[in-house]
Amino acid sequence: MDLLIQTLIIGGTGLACAAILAVAARFLAVHEDPRVETVSAMLPGINCGTCGFAGCAEYAKDVVLHGAAADLCKPGGSETAARIAAFMGVEVSESERQVAIVLCKGDNTAAKRTVGYNGLLDCGAAQQVGGNGKACRYGCLGLASCARACPVGAIEIRDGLATIHPGLCISCGKCVVTCPRRLIRMVPESRSLHVLCSSLDRGPEVRKVCSVGCIACTLCAKAVNGQGIAMRNNLAVVDYTVPLTEESIIAKCPQHTIEKRPGTKGEAA
Amino acid sequence: MKTLRALFNPRGGIHPAYHKEATDSTRVEVMPVPKTLYVALNQHLGAPSRPVVKKGDTVLRGQPLAESAGYVSSWVHAPTSGIIKAVESRLTAGGQLATVVEIEANGADQAIESPAPATDWRVMQTRELVDLILQAGVIGMGGAGFPTQVKLLPPPGKTIETLVINGAECEPYLTADHRLMVEESARISQGIQIVQRILGATKVRVAIEDNKPEAIAAMESALKMAEGDIQLVVVKTKYPQGAEKQLIYSCTRREVPSGGLPMDVGALVENVGTAAAISDAVFLRRPLTERVLTVTGDAVANPKNVLARVGTSFRDLIGFCGGLRGPVGKVICGGPMMGVAQSSLDVGMNKTTSGLLLLSRSQVHQYTSTPCIGCGRCVQACPSSLLPCFLSENLEAENFEEAERLNVLDCIECGACAFECPAHRPLVQHMRQGKAKVIQLRRQRETKASRKEKAT
Numbered sequence: 001m002d003l004l005i006q007t008l009i010i011g012g013t014g015l016a017c018a019a020i021l022a023v024a025a026r027f028l029a030v031h032e033d034p035r036v037e038t039v040s041a042m043l044p045g046i047n048c049g050t051c052g053f054a055g056c057a058e059y060a061k062d063v064v065l066h067g068a069a070a071d072l073c074k075p076g077g078s079e080t081a082a083r084i085a086a087f088m089g090v091e092v093s094e095s096e097r098q099v100a101i102v103l104c105k106g107d108n109t110a111a112k113r114t115v116g117y118n119g120l121l122d123c124g125a126a127q128q129v130g131g132n133g134k135a136c137r138y139g140c141l142g143l144a145s146c147a148r149a150c151p152v153g154a155i156e157i158r159d160g161l162a163t164i165h166p167g168l169c170i171s172c173g174k175c176v177v178t179c180p181r182r183l184i185r186m187v188p189e190s191r192s193l194h195v196l197c198s199s200l201d202r203g204p205e206v207r208k209v210c211s212v213g214c215i216a217c218t219l220c221a222k223a224v225n226g227q228g229i230a231m232r233n234n235l236a237v238v239d240y241t242v243p244l245t246e247e248s249i250i251a252k253c254p255q256h257t258i259e260k261r262p263g264t265k266g267e268a269a
Numbered sequence: 270m271k272t273l274r275a276l277f278n279p280r281g282g283i284h285p286a287y288h289k290e291a292t293d294s295t296r297v298e299v300m301p302v303p304k305t306l307y308v309a310l311n312q313h314l315g316a317p318s319r320p321v322v323k324k325g326d327t328v329l330r331g332q333p334l335a336e337s338a339g340y341v342s343s344w345v346h347a348p349t350s351g352i353i354k355a356v357e358s359r360l361t362a363g364g365q366l367a368t369v370v371e372i373e374a375n376g377a378d379q380a381i382e383s384p385a386p387a388t389d390w391r392v393m394q395t396r397e398l399v400d401l402i403l404q405a406g407v408i409g410m411g412g413a414g415f416p417t418q419v420k421l422l423p424p425p426g427k428t429i430e431t432l433v434i435n436g437a438e439c440e441p442y443l444t445a446d447h448r449l450m451v452e453e454s455a456r457i458s459q460g461i462q463i464v465q466r467i468l469g470a471t472k473v474r475v476a477i478e479d480n481k482p483e484a485i486a487a488m489e490s491a492l493k494m495a496e497g498d499i500q501l502v503v504v505k506t507k508y509p510q511g512a513e514k515q516l517i518y519s520c521t522r523r524e525v526p527s528g529g530l531p532m533d534v535g536a537l538v539e540n541v542g543t544a545a546a547i548s549d550a551v552f553l554r555r556p557l558t559e560r561v562l563t564v565t566g567d568a569v570a571n572p573k574n575v576l577a578r579v580g581t582s583f584r585d586l587i588g589f590c591g592g593l594r595g596p597v598g599k600v601i602c603g604g605p606m607m608g609v610a611q612s613s614l615d616v617g618m619n620k621t622t623s624g625l626l627l628l629s630r631s632q633v634h635q636y637t638s639t640p641c642i643g644c645g646r647c648v649q650a651c652p653s654s655l656l657p658c659f660l661s662e663n664l665e666a667e668n669f670e671e672a673e674r675l676n677v678l679d680c681i682e683c684g685a686c687a688f689e690c691p692a693h694r695p696l697v698q699h700m701r702q703g704k705a706k707v708i709q710l711r712r713q714r715e716t717k718a719s720r721k722e723k724a725t
Binding site: 114115118119120122124125128129130131133137 | 360363364365366609610612613635636695698699701702705
C-alpha cells in the first residue's frame with residue numbers, strides 16, 4: 001500500500017512538472033534563426049574581436065539578421081568569407097590574406113645600445129621615457145608588448161627583436177596598434193621582399209647606431225626604377241600595391257636591409 | 270608681514286635623505302654661454318610652440334624662436350645671439366621627440382633691443398601685464414611647466430583669494446630655489462607683488478621648508494615692508510611638501526577636490542623662480558632665457574648652483590662643474606624623485622630643469638620587483654590618499670575601469686609609494702602608464718558619446 005502511495009506521489013509530481021515544461025516549451029520558446037548556428041560554426045571561434053563584434057557568435061548573428069558584410073573575419077580569411085557568402089547568398093570580393101611584419105632588423109648584434117634600462121619591461125613604458133637604451137630611436141624596443149597582445153602567440157622575441165611567424169598570423173592587427181613605435185605593418189601574404197627598417201634618420205646617423213639600417217642610398221629604388229620602392233624621408237619604402245619581384249635588389253642593398261621573407265602559411269619565418 | 274609655522278601638515282609623505290649640503294651654501298655661478306645650444310619647443314605643458322625661424326637665420330638674444338600655438342602654450346626665445354643650425358625633431362630632456370632649435374653661438378651674446386618700460390606697471394591694465402608675461406615665455410619653473418599666463422586668467426566666476434608662493438623645494442639634492450631665495454629675494458618679492466595685483470589676491474603665503482633658515486631670513490627681510498595680508502609660512506620638511514595641492518593644504522587647510530584645480534579652492538601656486546621671471550618680464554621686458562639649476566651628485570667633481578642659458582647641453586653643464594669623478598650610474602634631469610633619467614648628454618636643458626643629478630655607479634641599484642605583500646606602506650605614504658598597491662595590481666592586469674574608479678588620475682607621480690615599497694614594485698611607472706591609458710579611454714568614450722548624439 002505504502003509503495004503504491006509513494007509511486008503515485010513521485011509519478012504525479014513528475015507528470016505535473018512535465019506538463020509545466022510542455023506548456024513552457026510551447027509558449028515561452030525563443031525562436032533562433034538556425035542559420036546563426038551554421039554561420040557561427042563556419043567561424044574560427046577564437047573570439048579575437050577584430051571584426052568589430054563582441055566575439056564570433058555576435059558576428060554570426062549580425063551577418064544573418066542584420067546583413068553585416070561576410071568578409072569581416074580576418075583570421076578566417078578568404079575561405080571563410082567565401083563559405084559564409086555562399087551560404088548567405090551574397091557576394092564578396094576576393095581579398096588576399098594579410099600578414100603582419102616588423103619593419104626593423106636591428107637585433108642586439110646589429111643595433112647599438114647606449115645606456116642601460118631598468119624600468120618597466122613594456123614597450124609603451126619605455127617609449128614614455130625615450131626608449132630602452134637602443135641608440136636608434138625608431139627601432140624595435142624588444143620588450144614584447146606585441147607578443148603579449150598577439151592572441152595566437154605568433155610573435156617571438158629573438159635577440160631583442162620582435163619576429164612574426166607569418167604562418168601563425170591571423171591578420172587581427174592587434175600588434176599593429178600595440179607597437180608604440182609603429183613598426184608593424186599588415187602586408188599581403190604573397191609579398192616576400194621587404195625593406196626591414198623604419199628609420200627616418202639620414203645615412204650617417206643610421207650607420208652610427210645600426211649596421212643593418214636603411215641609409216637612403218637609393219640603390220634599390222633606382223634598380224626597380226621607382227616601381228615598387230619609393231624613397232620617403234630618408235627611407236626606402238616598399239609600395240605593396242605595386243608588384244615587386246626583382247630579387248636582385250637583395251644583393252644590391254649595401255646594408256643588407258632588404259630581405260626575402262615569404263608570408264605564406266606553412267613556411268617558417 | 271608675519272612669519273608663522275604651518276599649522277597644518279598634508280597627509281602621507283616620506284623622509285628621504287636630502288643630500289643638500291653639497292650645494293646649499295655655495296653661491297650661484299654664472300655659466301659662460303656655450304658654443305652650441307639646443308632649445309626644445311615642448312618645454313611647457315600644452316601645445317608645442319610653432320617655430321618662427323628657419324635654418325641659417327641669424328638671431329639675437331631674446332628674439333622669439335617660436336610662438337605660442339594655442340591657448341595653453343608659450344613663446345620660446347633665443348638664449349644667445351648666433352646662427353640657427355637646425356630646426357628638427359630630436360630627443361628632448363623629457364624623453365620625448367620634439368622640434369629642437371640648434372643655435373651656434375657667435376660669442377657676442379648681443380641682446381635684442383627691448384622697448385624701455387614706458388609706463389609704471391602699477392597703472393597698467395591686468396591684461397597688458399598678462400600679455401607681457403605671455404610674450405616673455407614665462408612658464409611654471411617648479412617642474413611641470415604650465416604656461417603662467419593661463420593660470421593668471423582664471424575663468425569668470427572663479428576668484429583667487431590666496432596666492433601661494435612655493436619655496437618649499439622638497440626634492441632631495443636640489444638647492445636652486447633655495448639659493449635664488451637667498452640671493453634674489455628682491456626680484457622674487459617684486460614678482461609676488463605683480464602676480465598679486467593681476468589676480469587681486471587678498472592673501473599671500475610664501476611657503477618655505479624649515480630646513481632652509483637662510484632662505485627664510487632672506488625672504489623675511491625682502492618682504493618686511495610689504496603691506497597687506499602677507500605671511501611667510503614655515504612648513505615642515507618632508508617630501509612632497511612642495512607639491513601644489515599639498516602646499517595649498519599646508520597654507521590654507523583647504524583640500525583641492527579630486528579632479529579639480531587649485532582655483533576651485535580659491536588658491537594659486539607659483540614657484541619662486543616663476544616669480545623672479547615675472548619680475549624680469551615686467552620690469553626689464555626681458556624674456557625667460559636663463560635659469561638657476563643645481564648640478565650635483567656623487568659623480569660630479571664640483572657640485573654647483575649654476576645660472577645657465579636655456580638650451581645648454583648637459584655635457585656642457587657637467588664640463589662647467591669640473592667634469593666627472595668616477596663612473597656614472599645614472600644621469601637624471603631634475604631631482605631623484607621626479608626627475609627623468611637621460612639616455613644622452615647632448616640634450617639641452619629646459620626652462621623647467623631645476624637640477625642635473627649624476628649618481629655614481631655604486632649608488633644605482635637594479636631591483637627586481639616581487640608580488641605585493643599587502644603591507645600598506647604605500648597607502649600610508651601616498652599624499653593623494655590613493656591605494657597604490659591595488660592600483661598597481663589592477664593596472665598590471667590592464668583593468669583600467671577599476672583603476673579609474675580608484676582615482677588613478679589623482680596620482681601626482683611623486684614616487685613616495687615606490688620609495689617605501691619593500692617589494693620594489695614599479696608603482697610610479699604603473700601609474701604613469703595607467704594615467705595615459707585612462708585618459709585615452711576617456712577620450713574614446715567622449716567621441717563615442719558625441720557621435721551617438723549626432724546620430725540621434
